[in-house]
Amino acid sequence: MKAEIIAVGTELLMGETQDTNSSWIGSRLPEVGLELHWVTIVGDNIDELTDILARAWERSDVVLTMGGLGPTMDDLTRDGIAGMLGETITTDPGLKVWLEDSFARRNMNPMPQQNLRQAGIIPSASSIHNSLGTAPSWWIERNGKILATMPGPPRELTNMWSTEIAPRLKERIPGNVIMSRMFKTIGLSEAAVDEMVGELYQMPGMDFGVYAKPDGIYVRAIAKAQTEAEVLSTLQAAETKIRAALDEYIWGTDEDLPAVVVGQLLRERGYKLAVLESCTGGMLGGAITDIEGSSDYFVGGAITYSLGLKVQAGVPAATIDDFGVVSEETAIA
DSSP states (O other), rough: OEEEEEEOHHHTTSSSOOHHHHHHHTTTTTGGTOOOOEEEOOOOOOHHHHHHHHHHHHOOSSSEEOOSSSTTOOOOHHHHHHHHHTEEEEEEEOHHHHHHHHHTTTTOOOOGGGGGGEEOOOTTTTEEOOOSSOOOOOOOEETTTEEEEEEEHHHHHHHIIIIIIHHHHHHOTTTTTEEEOOOOOOSSSSHHHHHHHHGGGGTTEEEEEEEEEEEEEEEEEEEEESSSHHHHHHHHHHHHHHHHHHHGEEETTTTOOHHHHHHHHHHHHHHEEEESTTTTTHHOOOOOTTTTGGGGGGGEEEEOHHHHHHTTTTTTHHHHEEEEEHSSSHHOO
């Protein structure tokens, strides 16, 4: 089934806010049996928003909107959906009471009348309460299609997806299972990795992609089938071939992070680690200490950003003069 994401907000178009929500949701759609085909960012313009919604409703099975559910006049997602479906927004008494109670619990009385916009609903929609904010979501099922709205703040969106939207989608999309695995490599170019796994592109029931990332080259394997057992079998067969092709170049999978993997190796070997940083400005130590349990193997470090600190740390001034601050010789010293 085809899925589409619409991220709403002029601040996204202007670059004032980064659209991290679309990638977060997109990575989770396979878990509910959906393939993401389109992602659109649209500003706070009712005509453009209504047009984008109409296109999405026409071509996709599931449409997910993010943002535009606030109380201000430029929060237009509800208005756009109502216009697209030709329905009228009215105030839902139950939502009104829920909103007023939410403000009372936060000791924010009286509730601004502008927030009543968030109590609006159309006949085709049912409301989903937002446990972390004041923006309820809409769930719409009509003509065999689904449209769900989600709040823009990432904390509210991730909670809404995990507790409400994803479970509902899983119930309504039977017999279509999609699973994926990511294999992360280091020490090879993107083209080299692609060549090494080239024959896998012909595997039935599988889609593959090779991506360059800051921490290496990734290979994503996506399996599709009617049952979970079939998907797992296909994915396992693909993993066996990927590991045989890339072998020691694979440093991690899925959500693995370099600092976590390195920490595991240090702990297994009983090694201690200290860092002396210059151009990184403490980034390396920060990455290490972000990991729970890093105190087991991380001793500490120093940020030697100025020339004086480098000399104090033991780098001969002559080495810096001869080879420069950013050089192999200075790094070794």
